[in-house]
Amino acid sequence: xxxxxxxxxxxxxxxxxxxxxxxxxxxxxxxxxxxxxxxxxxxxxxxxxxxxxxxxxxxxxxxxxxxxxxxxxxxxxxxxxxxxxxxxxxxxxxxxxxxxxxxxxxxxxxxxxxxxxxxxxxxxxxxxxxxxxxxxxxxxxxxxxxxxxxxxxxxx
Amino acid sequence: xxxxxxxxxxxxxxxxxxxxxxxxxxxxxxxxxxxxxxxxxxxxxxxxxxxxxxxxxxxxxxxxxxxxxxxxxxxxxxxxxxxxxxxxxxxxxxxxxxxxxxxxxxxxxxxxxxxxxxxxxxxxxxxxxxxxxxxxxxxxxxxxxxxxxxxxxxxxxxxxxxxxxxxxxxxxxxxxxxxxxxxxxxxxxxxxxxxxxxxxxxxxxxxxxxxxxxxxxxxxxxxxxxxxxxxxxxxxxxxxxxxxxxxxxxxxxxxxxxxxxxxxxxxxxxxxxxxxxxxxxxxxxxxxxxxxxxxxxxxxxxxxxxxxxxxxxxxxxxxxxxxxxxxxxxxxxxxxxxxxxxxxxxxxxxxxxxxxxxxxxxxxxxxxxxxxxxxxxxxxxxxxxxxxxxxxxxxxxxxxxxxxxxxxxxxxxxxxxxxxxxxxxxxxxxxxxxxxxxxxxxxxxxxxxxxxxxxxxxxxxxxxxxxxxxxxxxxxxxxxxxxxxxxxxxxxxxxxxxxxxxxxxxxxxxxxxxxxxxxxxxxxxxxxxxxxxxxxxxxxxxxxxxxxxxxxxxxxxxxxxxxxxxxxxxxxxxxxxxxxxxxxxxxxxxxxxxxxxxxxxxxxxxxxxxxxxxxxxxxxxxxxxxxxxxxxxxxxxxxxxxxxxxxxxxxxxxxxxxxxxxxxxxxxxxxxxxxxxxxxxxxxxxxxxxxxxxxxxxxxxxxxxxxxxxxxxxxxxxxxxxxxxxxxxxxxxxxxxxxxxxxxxxxxxxxxxxxxxxxxxxx
Numbered sequence: 001x002x003x004x005x006x007x008x009x010x011x012x013x014x015x016x017x018x019x020x021x022x023x024x025x026x027x028x029x030x031x032x033x034x035x036x037x038x039x040x041x042x043x044x045x046x047x048x049x050x051x052x053x054x055x056x057x058x059x060x061x062x063x064x065x066x067x068x069x070x071x072x073x074x075x076x077x078x079x080x081x082x083x084x085x086x087x088x089x090x091x092x093x094x095x096x097x098x099x100x101x102x103x104x105x106x107x108x109x110x111x112x113x114x115x116x117x118x119x120x121x122x123x124x125x126x127x128x129x130x131x132x133x134x135x136x137x138x139x140x141x142x143x144x145x146x147x148x149x150x151x152x153x154x155x156x
Numbered sequence: 157x158x159x160x161x162x163x164x165x166x167x168x169x170x171x172x173x174x175x176x177x178x179x180x181x182x183x184x185x186x187x188x189x190x191x192x193x194x195x196x197x198x199x200x201x202x203x204x205x206x207x208x209x210x211x212x213x214x215x216x217x218x219x220x221x222x223x224x225x226x227x228x229x230x231x232x233x234x235x236x237x238x239x240x241x242x243x244x245x246x247x248x249x250x251x252x253x254x255x256x257x258x259x260x261x262x263x264x265x266x267x268x269x270x271x272x273x274x275x276x277x278x279x280x281x282x283x284x285x286x287x288x289x290x291x292x293x294x295x296x297x298x299x300x301x302x303x304x305x306x307x308x309x310x311x312x313x314x315x316x317x318x319x320x321x322x323x324x325x326x327x328x329x330x331x332x333x334x335x336x337x338x339x340x341x342x343x344x345x346x347x348x349x350x351x352x353x354x355x356x357x358x359x360x361x362x363x364x365x366x367x368x369x370x371x372x373x374x375x376x377x378x379x380x381x382x383x384x385x386x387x388x389x390x391x392x393x394x395x396x397x398x399x400x401x402x403x404x405x406x407x408x409x410x411x412x413x414x415x416x417x418x419x420x421x422x423x424x425x426x427x428x429x430x431x432x433x434x435x436x437x438x439x440x441x442x443x444x445x446x447x448x449x450x451x452x453x454x455x456x457x458x459x460x461x462x463x464x465x466x467x468x469x470x471x472x473x474x475x476x477x478x479x480x481x482x483x484x485x486x487x488x489x490x491x492x493x494x495x496x497x498x499x500x501x502x503x504x505x506x507x508x509x510x511x512x513x514x515x516x517x518x519x520x521x522x523x524x525x526x527x528x529x530x531x532x533x534x535x536x537x538x539x540x541x542x543x544x545x546x547x548x549x550x551x552x553x554x555x556x557x558x559x560x561x562x563x564x565x566x567x568x569x570x571x572x573x574x575x576x577x578x579x580x581x582x583x584x585x586x587x588x589x590x591x592x593x594x595x596x597x598x599x600x601x602x603x604x605x606x607x608x609x610x611x612x613x614x615x616x617x618x619x620x621x622x623x624x625x626x627x628x629x630x631x632x633x634x635x636x637x638x639x640x641x642x643x644x645x646x647x648x649x650x651x652x653x654x655x656x657x658x659x660x661x662x663x664x665x666x667x668x669x670x671x672x673x674x675x676x677x678x679x680x681x682x683x684x685x686x687x688x689x690x691x692x693x694x695x696x697x698x699x700x701x702x703x704x705x706x707x708x709x710x711x712x713x714x715x716x717x718x719x720x721x722x723x724x725x726x727x728x729x730x731x732x733x734x735x736x737x738x739x740x741x742x743x744x745x746x747x748x749x750x751x752x753x754x755x756x757x758x759x760x761x762x763x764x765x766x767x768x769x770x771x772x773x774x775x776x777x778x779x780x781x782x783x784x785x786x787x788x789x790x791x792x793x794x795x796x797x798x799x800x801x802x803x804x805x806x807x808x809x810x811x812x813x814x815x816x817x818x819x820x821x822x823x824x825x826x827x828x829x830x831x832x833x834x835x836x837x838x839x840x841x842x843x844x845x846x847x848x849x850x851x852x853x854x855x856x857x858x859x860x861x862x863x864x865x866x867x868x869x870x871x872x873x874x875x876x877x878x879x880x881x882x883x884x885x886x887x888x889x890x891x892x893x894x895x896x897x898x899x900x901x902x903x904x905x906x907x908x909x910x911x912x913x914x915x916x917x918x919x
Contacts, residue, residue, distance in 0.1 A: 036175075036405070041843070073175070094166070098404060098406040101355050137849070140812060
């Protein structure tokens, strides 16, 4: 089937089965390898993207389900000022170790900050609960989000 | 110091945040094929025949291989220095399956889906054999032999029993000493099977290039060991193999192993096409490696005043179907742990047995978390029986500056080791600061009536590399603009070694950190390094970087000394400037231009570094828990780690190592356990059933760095990667006991287990 997807603000055409995992289309057909596969079962969040304003695991979504909603991956998001604020905060806080979870984690931060631009630590923990990180122990990531919300005042 | 000790931005942080294509799977090769492994449904069976005719007829299927197609060259998959101290009990594809999930055949196809579809069309003729999945049965049963072939070597009792590895070492005379003690306490401690759970699975891509060389791009901790091991088992010279390690999405020991690289190598050579093999998360749980499950029996003899006279540790461990790291992990359970209390009489004995369970191997801490759990829980038990304060018992007996580690000379890397004397320790200070931070002796009130609070502590020590074995090389080259290329064999797997090595290089040359361009772990382009394991990189590879950078500085000083007519030793390198004893001064870029275009030399050096020392980093760790007396649920409220890792090269990243280790150690204590059924089938092959800590689970963490100056380390540094994972489990379990009086001899201390303990207490 032919699909036209709004990917990172651009219209792009794809020809694939409607049941193809969105993750495979993004990494394979679209070349957006910032979207990572950690489990393929919706448990780890490494493949997190934004569908509209909503954070989803792209391994759990079929291409046929998403044709009408804009998709943002880390590749699109990393062109924004908001990203730069989060990136700097992650860098300073020590929130990046191996970095495999980081793109998905940052998408989860963006989804949170869109809804709540001054989140408290428990709210951040809840918002990131679907994104597993085995390296950092999370607290530095929570610090980074608090810093980003403060430094990026007015951006969200 | 200008760069060392500073929180520079981690060298790869921004590109990782942007999601740049830097991991193994982020690029493809033209014509790439996808491999899938057909795994044994039986715990123990001979593979009599594999009929792949139907599979080969399917669309897209290119090749199917099984044991008839590959030469049987026994080897170990453990990524260790040659000669590896692990038994050579493994074949690329074996005529016998030894656990549910063992390799039987491998398919390569044009797509992953086609490869998966083909697995169902391979017909295997098995002869099922009786299996052993209980380590006690393996210890005594020699009717069923898991490795009975004549060719494996290095198995402790090959062909006679199922014992893969055995150690029995003694200092003093424990049996005699115990008779003289006022009190002898013996307890059993049970440690679960847990999995490293790096978020990036095992993945490897191999192809044959235009020069007929095999290129292996792989997510590994041991690129140089891999090259050597692949050359041997693929029967091609090392010169024809190049291993490239891109960014790695976590390893934690699980990638100190040849897990997928041999298969992509074989298949790329056979098909002449690029081949990719990535594990699914389920395969990670079935066919990667586990922390060895153990039962540890501790016996301690102590005098009334709290003087420990004798310690005995007996370890029974399950290595699963193959003996990767069987000897050395279990050796570490004693060697890294028992020296904490350097008493005159120590007996360490271990049996590591084969079973028809999935394979155990390296996982951060490498045996020490098991031993530390047993020893540090046992210290609380001894203190309780003795009626002595548990902190005082530890303070009275723990290892101190100038003490000789009683075990290290007897227990090296699978052989006799080297004498180790403690030349730096911040342990006393760590205990003091940790107690202060947790509020030791000052238990807070619980937040509700059905809850009880408790405090627990544990002491831990590890090593910094393997003494006399681990080594690494580094090359430093100065460019026209004063930047330097630093190439190292050292392997950054996310822990940040590229960053700390660049910091040391910058410090030594007196240039900004941003001027260092690092390339690591490419067997064609960088010097050798043993790889990322045994907490070795900062201490060992860092030593090589400092030597190489110092040599380049010496070359520049030599050139400038002649030019400025001064003594080279009087030239100072700092802040990107080079200054002489008079008013001579140049920027590092001007110096570089002078060297390259006037003196016409390439300022460049390669250095190697090895250490006969393995100075122990120390940790004092403290937990505060709240236990629900109605449900048994344990809530970890706060966790304090006070860690001495020598001079801290990058404080933030060390804290990151510690906090990450605490999160993993917390899982070990409270909720991580891979469950098997009686046939050895994994019942928890995903993150839903095997829970690792999420952002909601981790406690408030207080991390205190207690710097010391280690005389043998670069800038006084010791290691930090492993020591903080040792203490969390015993500290947490000791806190549970403090809260509700229930001693958890078996972890994880799940709500159900604690609740059962509470019921027994009240009965």
